[in-house]
Amino acid sequence: MDIIETLRGIVGSTHVLTGADAAPFAQDWTGAYRGEPICAVRPADTGEVAAVVKAAAAAGIAVVPVAGNTGLMGGTHAPGRIALSLERMNRxxxxxxxxxxxxxxxxxxxxxxxxxxxxxxxxxxxxxxxxxxxxxxxxxxxxxxxxxxxxxxxxxxxxxxxxxxxxxxxxxxxxxxxxxxxxxxxxxxxxxxxxxxxxxxxxxxxxxxxKPLAYATAMVAVPSVADALGLLNRLQSATGGAVEAFEYMPRSYFEGWTKREPDKRPPFETTYDHAIMVEVGATAPRDATPNETGEIPIQAYLEEVLGEMIEAGTALDATVARSEAQRREIWERREIAGELSLGAGPFVLTDVSVPLDRVEPFLDRAYAALEADDPDVRHLLVSHLGDGNLHLTVWPSDGDDGYERVMEIVEDIVQEMGGSFSAEHGIGLGKRGAMARRKDKVALEVMGKIKAALDPQGIMNPGKVLP
Amino acid sequence: MDIIETLRGIVGSTHVLTGADAAPFAQDWTGAYRGEPICAVRPADTGEVAAVVKAAAAAGIAVVPVAGNTGLMGGTHAPGRIALSLERMNRxxxxxxxxxxxxxxxxxxxxxxxxxxxxxxxxxxxxxxxxxxxxxxxxxxxxxxxxxxxxxxxxxxxxxxxxxxxxxxxxxxxxxxxxxxxxxxxxxxxxxxxxxxxxxxxxxxxxxxxKPLAYATAMVAVPSVADALGLLNRLQSATGGAVEAFEYMPRSYFEGWTKREPDKRPPFETTYDHAIMVEVGATAPRDATPNETGEIPIQAYLEEVLGEMIEAGTALDATVARSEAQRREIWERREIAGELSLGAGPFVLTDVSVPLDRVEPFLDRAYAALEADDPDVRHLLVSHLGDGNLHLTVWPSDGDDGYERVMEIVEDIVQEMGGSFSAEHGIGLGKRGAMARRKDKVALEVMGKIKAALDPQGIMNPGKVLP
Missing domain, CATH: 3.30.465.10 (Uridine Diphospho-n-acetylenolpyruvylglucosamine Reductase; domain 3)
Structure with missing residues (x-):
């Protein structure tokens, strides 16, 4: 029996998509990874997922699980495979x-x-x-x-x-x-x-x-990454570790943002070299209950630290959210980072992490190395600075040809600094080269043995993660 | 070449122990698991560990790693094997x-x-x-x-x-x-x-x-486990999640403790049915800095909650540590739990976890089932109540013969309540029966495949964890 017919028998005909109906499964969100699956199948429950996998295994056809398909590394690329969509299992x-x-x-x-x-x-x-x-x-x-x-x-x-x-x-x-x-x-x-x-x-x-009882959220301009880390340390000490988010956006980020969102209000009148989005969350009533002057303590702590740093010249400017709307505005400027990396030709999206005290030297060296390699290179940075996690998007002037070269330039510096070439986006297809080049050889061997032991037929999302 | 000679060549003669010298490796801390290793070997560094493992693999002899040898489930049992002690690698x-x-x-x-x-x-x-x-x-x-x-x-x-x-x-x-x-x-x-x-x-x-800037530590007597959990919830809300330890010790615990430590001061003049050791840690300066009346806020929060609960009858008695010495005294009463389980004949040490709201029904049913099975049974309980983790030590009147029977009685109730038969002590030898009886069959199969893939010769601590 034809595999499509078998799958229709398991999930029902309307949930086996082929041809144009399967188009959403023929490319990822970034558009970088394209390839048509045999079909996309949408099981209703765990039993149907199991039956689909058994049928695929019997037919020797690989299965690629697809959830939101928003990954950045091509993990859902399914050419000639069965794309198994989990979208109906949304309870x-x-x-x-x-x-x-x-x-x-x-x-x-x-x-x-x-x-x-x-x-x-x-x-x-x-x-x-x-x-x-x-x-x-x-x-x-x-x-x-x-x-x-x-x-x-x-x-x-x-x-x-x-x-x-x-x-x-x-x-x-x-x-x-x-x-x-x-x-x-x-x-x-x-x-x-x-x-x-x-x-x-x-x-x-x-x-x-x-749920935190109150938040304090601000955009802060600082003279340097070192001053940003000083702000993080002071806030963590002052609040006993209540910093929820600490996001770094340099000049390159706001230049990209202004181009994409020309009608939106920028955080400051000036574009600074280094800006931080910080949010602190109060989990104890005493930090969220207005004091006699009507101030919410968690916000007062933040403002006190910011005031002292501006006084000392270790912060340049700050705007604190005064309402939930202002807080949302601050978050939205950060959450559009993915979109800022797209739409301007072939790009290399890096997702590296380094120890906190090495973020600044890493950036200095990475910028210099990329520009030495390619004087016309463009790049945009955004960073979960509190985790030492940096997303440096690079547009090499030679487009796709530059992909592995740019990756290697960045990886070299990351490796020297005790960092990781993959912090949070995963490996998918996009970083298999990096896995082969950088991962501990024994670790790769152990991963390969686990994969072979659990999936001897090699039908579960083959070609991903392992080089 | 004899394996002992080979090992001497790797780590030096003084670090290959045999006969009486190897006696500490012939039994575990509880005395329940005995068996003489071929030898105990004490490598100085990772290179020596690797060389020992290679030599053992070449000779087809199993290796059992030993660290502090304080485990409770027989994980270091090494009869006829090489006990590999990590004690020299203590930097x-x-x-x-x-x-x-x-x-x-x-x-x-x-x-x-x-x-x-x-x-x-x-x-x-x-x-x-x-x-x-x-x-x-x-x-x-x-x-x-x-x-x-x-x-x-x-x-x-x-x-x-x-x-x-x-x-x-x-x-x-x-x-x-x-x-x-x-x-x-x-x-x-x-x-x-x-x-x-x-x-x-x-x-x-x-x-x-x-490091927390200040602690508040207390012993609290409560009418029931439900009231204990009420105390935990109130303290977590009042402090924004600053509870570090929340340990439950019922009457059976203090009866055992008084027998072992007759000269030490009990926490209360009366022995209550249900007692809690609680510690809260202040990580923010505002919670650790004395206020105008000289009180440390984190301690004031604890005392306020305790005062209200005593007023309402949901707590019966409380003593708050006023000095580091008093805090240590409270901790020492709890830290001797391991010793209280020993020295009174063959015992069954359980280490189970259940969802918090099922702790009380679990205990009611477990006590009843054990007593129905064996009217002369004795038991002693201590619990990391904040994690739903219970250590019920049982002395069946038929000694070692009762081991698996008692285990099964407890496991039956744990399983019905969505709990785990192993919370924090591990499996070792002592819970292989439980693994076979209770663990998801597919999970056991996957574990077996991983073990076979990474240790096809079966020389790494064989016979432990997997049934």
Missing amino acids: IREIREGARIAIVEAGVVLTQLHEAADQHGLVFPLTFGAKGSARIGGVLGTNAGGSNVLRYGNTRALCLGLEVVMPDGQVLNTMSELMKDNSGYDLRDMFIGAEGTLGIVTAAVMRLHP | IREIREGARIAIVEAGVVLTQLHEAADQHGLVFPLTFGAKGSARIGGVLGTNAGGSNVLRYGNTRALCLGLEVVMPDGQVLNTMSELMKDNSGYDLRDMFIGAEGTLGIVTAAVMRLHP
């Missing part, structure tokens, strides 16, 4: 307020979980620009990070349990809801970040956190 | 205050790391009774928990990178110092908690945290 099965957990299916959209948690007075703190389309399956597959990792950790730190369809179609159930569970090898963390190459995550138990 | 290679990391060898003792972090104004927050002898290699091997998991997470949450000698003697280097590092499968978490069955951890990058 939040349960939120348990007392236990602070959400039991979700892999197709749940990130903002859907944000809103559901909010209704219970809780937060699911993971957030990034693509939150309105990214789905939990992809968030888990890439161990997504974003802007609140500084306080709450990455996806790994927010997941307690998983349900996974294995490459042989069996269903692995480790849906633990417990803070302590040492019953054998940690399979959960092996699947998180494996980009669907070891199995398909179909459901998860995610941790929720108490 | 703290580096503490980087700004990055808040410690780079340590696997033989570093937990208190040694505590003291070193303290000298830098930081804490390594993991702590438990055996802290003076447990070593980092064992802490990582079991993904150890303890009393501060509530605020800081377990070992997994405190480790950024690992160095591991693989079963073939190759050295895996994933000594990342980064908060974000998504370069391929998460091998780190696979080795953490694997009890040396997949390789030998020789060094690690551990996270340090800012």
